[in-house]
Amino acid sequence: MSEPERDLIERVIQELQRPAPVDSQLGERVMARVLLQPRRPRSRRIALITTLCAAAGVAALLLARPGPVPPPVDHRAVQFSLDAPGASTVTVVGDFNDWNTTTTPLSRARSGNSWKVTVLLPPGRYNYAFVVNGTKWVPDPIAPRTTADDFGAPNSVVTVGGAEL
Amino acid sequence: MMQRLLALGLCLPLALRAQASDSRIDRLSSPLRDSVALVMDSAREAGLPTGPLLQKALEGTAKQASVPSVMRAVRALSDALRVSRAALGSPSSPDELSAAAVALRMGARPSDLTKLRLARPVRSLVVPLAVLSDLVARGVPADTATHVVIALAGSADDQDYMAFRRSVDRDIDLGVPPGSSAFGQLNVSARALLNPAKKP
Numbered sequence: 001m002s003e004p005e006r007d008l009i010e011r012v013i014q015e016l017q018r019p020a021p022v023d024s025q026l027g028e029r030v031m032a033r034v035l036l037q038p039r040r041p042r043s044r045r046i047a048l049i050t051t052l053c054a055a056a057g058v059a060a061l062l063l064a065r066p067g068p069v070p071p072p073v074d075h076r077a078v079q080f081s082l083d084a085p086g087a088s089t090v091t092v093v094g095d096f097n098d099w100n101t102t103t104t105p106l107s108r109a110r111s112g113n114s115w116k117v118t119v120l121l122p123p124g125r126y127n128y129a130f131v132v133n134g135t136k137w138v139p140d141p142i143a144p145r146t147t148a149d150d151f152g153a154p155n156s157v158v159t160v161g162g163a164e165l
Numbered sequence: 166m167m168q169r170l171l172a173l174g175l176c177l178p179l180a181l182r183a184q185a186s187d188s189r190i191d192r193l194s195s196p197l198r199d200s201v202a203l204v205m206d207s208a209r210e211a212g213l214p215t216g217p218l219l220q221k222a223l224e225g226t227a228k229q230a231s232v233p234s235v236m237r238a239v240r241a242l243s244d245a246l247r248v249s250r251a252a253l254g255s256p257s258s259p260d261e262l263s264a265a266a267v268a269l270r271m272g273a274r275p276s277d278l279t280k281l282r283l284a285r286p287v288r289s290l291v292v293p294l295a296v297l298s299d300l301v302a303r304g305v306p307a308d309t310a311t312h313v314v315i316a317l318a319g320s321a322d323d324q325d326y327m328a329f330r331r332s333v334d335r336d337i338d339l340g341v342p343p344g345s346s347a348f349g350q351l352n353v354s355a356r357a358l359l360n361p362a363k364k365p
Contacts, residue, residue, distance in 0.1 A: 095220050098189055099227040125264070125295050127224070137228060144302035148270040150221070150238035151228040157302050159295060 075120040076160050080128070082106065082140065085113040087132045094128025094155070096121050101131050127155040193222055197232045204236075204243050213246045214259035217266065245269045252278035253290065264294035271298045272307025277315065284318035292323040296330045303334065304343035313351040320358040329354050 080092045090106040096119065097103045106115035127146055130138045137153035139145050146155045190198055190205075201222045205215040221242050225235030249265035250257060252275040257265070265278050281290055293314050300310035317329065329350055336346035 093227055098192075099220070099223040101227055125267070125298070144299065146271075146302060148267075150241075151225050151230040151234065153228050155224075157299065159299055 075122050077118050078121050078158060078160060079116060079118045080106065080130070080140070081114060081116040082130050082132075082138065083113050084115055084130075084132050084138075087113070087115065089133055090115040091131045091134075092117060092119070092128055093131055095124075095126045096128070101134070106130075121158075121160045123160050125157060125159045127157060129153060129155050189219060189223065193226055194232065197222065197226070197235055200232070200236050201239055204239055208243055208246065211247065211250075213243070213250065214263055216259075217246070217263050218243055242266060242270075248275050249278060251275070253282050257282075258289065258291070260291045261289060261294070264291050264298070267298045268294045268311075271301040271310075273297060273311050277311040280315050281311075281318055284315055288322075292326050293318060293321075296326045299330055300333060300343070300347060303337055305333065305347045306344050309344045309347050313347050316351055317354060317358075321354065325354065325358065 082090055084090050087108075090108075091101055092104045092106060093099055093101050104117060104119060106117040108115050128140070130140065132138055139154045140156035140158075143156040143158060146157055149155070190202060193201055201218065205218050208215050208218060218239050221239050222235055225238055230238075245266035246262050248269060249262045253261060253265055265273075268278070269275070278294075281293060285293065297310050297314045300314070301307050313329075314326075317326065321329070332350045332353070333343070333346045336350065337343050341349070
């Protein structure tokens with residue numbers, strides 16, 4: 001490389017290394033433009049979706065109740081039992097199951113004629129009776145009976161203790 | 166908008182659950198359902214509890230009773246709830262009214278309910294009324310049961326009532342006549358309540 005060429009390259013390098021003139025207010029202008037940009041709607045969509053998911057979760061918890069729900073602490077285990085020789089089915093029916101004749105079946109003991117079921121009940125006073133073979137109403141022989149018998153099939157009464165009873 | 170959606174999301178399940186609980190009335194036959202709904206509406210407007218009325222109708226349906234006999238029982242219970250409210254006074258709780266209606270049907274008189282309220286003006290009457298009904302159910306004559314329950318009202322708390330009932334139950338199981346047991350245990354309880362150190 002000749003001396004003049006070397007000088008030319010040196011001058012070009014110096015020219016390139018010279019700081020370019022920059023507007024001192026450029027930074028402020030850029031930030032002002034950024035702040036003036038409209039907020040992207042994406043964040044609102046995310047918030048809406050989050051809210052709907054939360055509401056759906058609450059709805060699912062209230063409606064679906066998946067899996068076994070532990071009983072409230074004030075519930076008591078009450079065992080209903082009946083000796084029913086020759087019975088093929090026995091259910092207990094009362095205030096606590098809306099008088100549904102199928103929802104609370106008793107299980108027969110392996111030997112003998114004894115039928116039993118344990119039900120968790122909140123404190124209160126309940127009328128009930130047994131239904132044998134789906135048709136025959138039988139009061140509990142070891143529990144007090146209600147004196148008011150409106151339908152020709154007397155009920156028994158069980159009082160479940162708690163804070164009050 | 167967001168708040169509305171959130172409120173809708175939270176309230177809709179609750180509304181559906183309320184509807185579901187009322188759906189029990191759908192188990193009644195069509196003519197019975199309409200008649201029971203009318204009685205329940207009337208009770209609701211009067212501020213009376215409607216749950217016991219529906220339970221009575223469901224009981225009658227389960228026992229395959231005729232529509233007229235179910236309606237007789239439902240109306241009788243509705244009347245008992247109204248009488249209970251008149252006897253106990255307006256501030257009575259739904260549980261008190263339900264327990265009082267049962268006590269009336271077990272043989273208590275409206276004036277007995279009023280005496281009980283006067284003897285125990287602030288505390289709940291649910292337990293005393295339940296004990297009264299239980300005593301009658303165990304064979305204690307209704308006038309004896311009401312007498313002892315009212316006699317205990319001034320000083321006994323709920324636990325005392327429960328202990329009293331257990332004592333009478335035990336006596337009856339041992340063969341003591343129910344009425345005699347109730348009076349005997351009243352004396353025991355009265356002495357214990359006058360001298361708390363000797364509470365049974």
